[in-house]
Amino acid sequence: MMKNMWIFGRSNKVVIVVFTGVLATELLWQLYKRTRSKIPSKSINEVLFFSEESSNCRMHAVSRTPCDRSNCSVTQLRKLCAYLESAQQNLDVCMYLFSCEDLAAAIAKVFCRGVVVRIIVDGGMAENSACERRIRDFRERGIRVRMKKSEYLMHHKFAIIDRKLILTGSTNWTMQAMHGNWDNVIVSNQLALVKPFIAEFDRMWILLTTGED
Numbered sequence: 301m302m303k304n305m306w307i308f309g310r311s312n313k314v315v316i317v318v319f320t321g322v323l324a325t326e327l328l329w330q331l332y333k334r335t336r337s338k339i340p341s342k343s344i345n346e347v348l349f350f351s352e353e354s355s356n357c358r359m360h361a362v363s364r365t366p367c368d369r370s371n372c373s374v375t376q377l378r379k380l381c382a383y384l385e386s387a388q389q390n391l392d393v394c395m396y397l398f399s400c401e402d403l404a405a406a407i408a409k410v411f412c413r414g415v416v417v418r419i420i421v422d423g424g425m426a427e428n429s430a431c432e433r434r435i436r437d438f439r440e441r442g443i444r445v446r447m448k449k450s451e452y453l454m455h456h457k458f459a460i461i462d463r464k465l466i467l468t469g470s471t472n473w474t475m476q477a478m479h480g481n482w483d484n485v486i487v488s489n490q491l492a493l494v495k496p497f498i499a500e501f502d503r504m505w506i507l508l509t510t511g512e513d
């Protein structure tokens with residue numbers, strides 16, 4: 301009888317200790333999440349320019365080696381690739397004309413890491429041979445690409461990384477745009493800017509559901 305009571309008392313203590321441990325862990329986790337959410341993430345606001353000088357960088361674009369110019373287009377392109385490669389969960393790209401090999405390679409890289417990638421391009425521009433090649437390559441890899449041929453141009457040029465950071469501006473993702481045009485890319489993680497882009501991309505993605513990705 302005494303022995304049974306001792307065993308019963310001991311098992312009760314074990315249950316209480318385990319329960320307290322689980323409760324403490326849960327409380328600490330909730331506290332950590334609340335504290336973490338209050339820490340402001342680092343603000344990112346950057347503007348990249350491409351100009352007539354960018355054509356001078358065309359010569360060393362093949363080697364991917366930057367030059368000393370402050371706005372070297374190879375350096376700018378590397379930055380864009382680095383932003384794309386920073387994606388951990390989602391990458392949404394909405395691009396009128398997309399033929400740039402380096403940016404396509406950056407997208408393929410994150411897709412291989414398990415990042416969910418969605419791409420929207422203009423239906424008319426998709427018939428451009430360089431753009432068509434990229435789209436075919438994306439689809440062969442399993443990356444979803446949506447478009448629609450329409451009298452209205454899908455003229456956007458933006459990307460959303462992890463639904464937290466946008467790259468947008470006048471620049472098409474072509475070598476011509478980055479090595480000879482006057483163009484710009486704005487990079488920002490300001491919520492007031494990022495949120496509308498997310499909403500617009502999601503709206504367009506549903507609108508362009510055709511059965512073929």
Ligand SMILES: [Zn+2]
Nearest residue numbers: 357367372373
């Ligand atoms: Zn250069």
